[in-house]
Amino acid sequence: MSPIDARTVPADPTSHARLAAAGLDYRLVDGADRDALGRTLQAVSRGFLGPEVNDESLTEQHTQLADRRYTAVFDASIAEPEIPVATVDSWVTPLTIPGGELDMWAISGVTVSPTHRRRGIARAMLEGEVRAAAEAGLAMAGLTVTETTIYGRYGFGSAIPMSRWTIDVRRAGWSGGEPDGRVEFVSREQLARDLGEVHDRQRTLRAGEIAGWPRRWRQHAGLSSSVKDGDSVRGVRYVDADGAVRGAMAYRIAEGESDFALARLDIRHLAAETDDATAALLRFALQHDLVAEVRTDLRPVDDPLRWLVSDERGAVQTIRDHGWLRILDVPRALEARTYSAPATATLEVTDPLDLTTGTWHLEIGADGRAHVAPTDAAPDIRLGIAQLSSIFLGGVPALGLLAARRMAGDRAVAAALDVAFRPAQPPSLSIWY
Ligand SMILES: CC(C)(COP(=O)(O)OP(=O)(O)OC[C@H]1O[C@@H](n2cnc3c(N)ncnc32)[C@H](O)[C@@H]1OP(=O)(O)O)[C@@H](O)C(=O)NCCC(=O)NCCS
Incomplete structure (x- = not known):
């Protein structure tokens, strides 16, 4: 448990005053209050172009994201004044840094209703988050972004680039040998547990990683109501020669449209704490029968994948921004x-x-x-x-x-x-x- 509970940090008074002057009410929403949370999540889902939040999804978020601090903006003059016109949520998580960890104020769920856009509401919320985090004693804030042009103005900088791969598996081939351990299928329930447990050990090995949370792993495993066609997700794990689980991978296969042997395998998440586990799980994907293309994202920029294949021109890597930080x-x-x-x-x-x-x-x-x-x-x-x-x-x-x-x-x-x-x-x- 982090020493600072974000839910106890009050809403920033400066942003409150600024939005009050515009006739808006900026305040914390009690995430333990299921109905209030439900109304906030409706606004979040609408902001991210999602569907209406159903009962199952609300229950998941109510029970699995209990540490979140929700802040929302209300407009008493609209038809549904109980639904916020803007949202943001935050929590404190360990950020791995060289030599250890640093508590970080993580920010997510930033939305402003399309009816209230470009009036300075996001600015008030983001500045409010940064000030609240600093006031609470945090030295760092962080987020991941939908668009790169939004957050620089608040002092966030793109700090952790990541890569995306598209691999023509026939051309790329494999030169990475065969690890000692074994790859085995697991149920999706087990997959969610393995992803979480491996991530928790792996995240301490590289700067930039943060702690995961159960709902994230259940989403990767296709077990969350927010995932369409969750039952098409499959899971494997890597067990080393001593019998220890060292890696896990969630993936999905899209059948080839014109030819059975032209399927595409999308890696949803690969967690690995050893080089052998990484190689074994990538090999499983790249050598899967009937698969012509593998895609994977959020891989480190120095991913060994480049050197695990025989022909690196068969594997196209695209590097782009992912993790953003803000020193406080x-x-x-x-x-x-x-x-x-x-x-x-x-x-x-x-x-x-x-x-x-x-x-x-x-x-x-x-x-x-x-x-x-x-x-x-x-x-x-x-x-x-x-x-x-x-x-x-x-x-x-x-x-x-x-x-x-x-x-x-x-x-x-x-x-x-x-x-x-x-x-x-x-x-x-x-x-x-
Ligand atoms: C992005 C979003 C939160 C902006 O909300 P908003 O209330 O309209 O933003 P504001 O009016 O406070 O704008 C503040 C500043 O950001 C700029 N800005 C707003 N949206 C922007 C965007 N999408 N890209 C670049 N700049 C943007 C504004 O021009 C303004 O600039 P300035 O004050 O430096 O002149 C809102 O459009 C939204 O909800 N989008 C969909 C969900 C989303 O992408 N959320 C971000 C998650 S990471």
């Missing part, structure tokens, strides 16, 4: 992680919400630990908090942001930061939230 406290965030090399830099940080604005001296010692303090010295680098959040886990290069004019300053210092910030393996975030 510069010294605490930067001092929480370990680094790969010593470095010294003076960073002038600007923050649209003024939470982290200032000039900071960063000193990373030979022991891989950082010390950060405010300074009056001239900066080596000038950057926004979104850019500092982008480079925080070493998944986005400072030199790249410098070249793109997203930050300014000394190239040699940016290069030294890249060497120091980059962990042995790039950060990874294998789920949406």
Whole structure:
């Protein structure tokens, strides 16, 4: 259990006042109150283009997402004033960072009704989330996004790129050998348990991952009412030579339309805590009879898949943004992680919400630990908090942001930061939230 329960954090008074001035009521919704939660979830589902939330789905979310803090905006003047016109939810989760974990304020379910769009409601809610999280003592906030152009203005930066693969399995072939363990089918109930248990161990191995939750695994396993044709999901797991479950994979196969032997296998989720488990489960997918194409998403940018196949041109990798971070406290965030090399830099940080604005001296010692303090010295680098959040886990290069004019300053210092910030393996975030 996280030390901070997000549900106890009050709604931000500044955003409350701003929305009240526009005739709107911004307040927390008690997620334990099934009816109130149901009305909020109707608004969330409508915002994400989903269907009406049915009883089964409400029960799932009521029981399986009990730690969520729901905030909503109400308009007393509309036909259904009890249905919010805007929503956001949040909770505190461990974020894996190099050398350990950092509590993170996770944000999800951001919606504004199409009838109330572009009046500044999302701005009030997002700023409210960031201020509430900082006020509660968190040093980091994070989210995954529907569109990349929404969150930079609040200080969020794209920090954890991930990759998507389309594999022509006949051309790609396989050169990864055969692991010692075995791959076996499991029921979907067992699959949901295995995905959750493996993820919980795997998430500590790479920076960028966060804790999962039961409903996420039940969705991947096709057991949630939110998943269409859930019974077409199949599950396998990898058991190593000592009998321990080290990986699990949920997938679905779409039959070839013109030819039985042209089916497509979509990996819904692959959780693996060892290289052998990753290779065995990918091999299962790529060597599946009657399958011509495999697709998979949310794989790390250094996915060994590239080298597990015989012809890497048969496997097309597309890299794109996935995890977004927002530093709320510069010294605490930067001092929480370990680094790969010593470095010294003076960073002038600007923050649209003024939470982290200032000039900071960063000193990373030979022991891989950082010390950060405010300074009056001239900066080596000038950057926004979104850019500092982008480079925080070493998944986005400072030199790249410098070249793109997203930050300014000394190239040699940016290069030294890249060497120091980059962990042995790039950060990874294998789920949406
Ligand atoms: C995205 C969404 C939440 C925006 O809500 P909104 O109340 O209309 O946004 P606001 O009026 O507060 O806009 C705030 C700022 O964001 C910008 N903005 C809003 N939606 C945007 C979008 N989709 N893309 C880029 N910028 C956007 C506005 O132009 C405004 O910019 P400025 O204040 O810097 O001039 C809303 O359109 C929505 O619910 N979309 C569907 C669900 C969704 O995608 N949610 C995001 C989940 S990650």
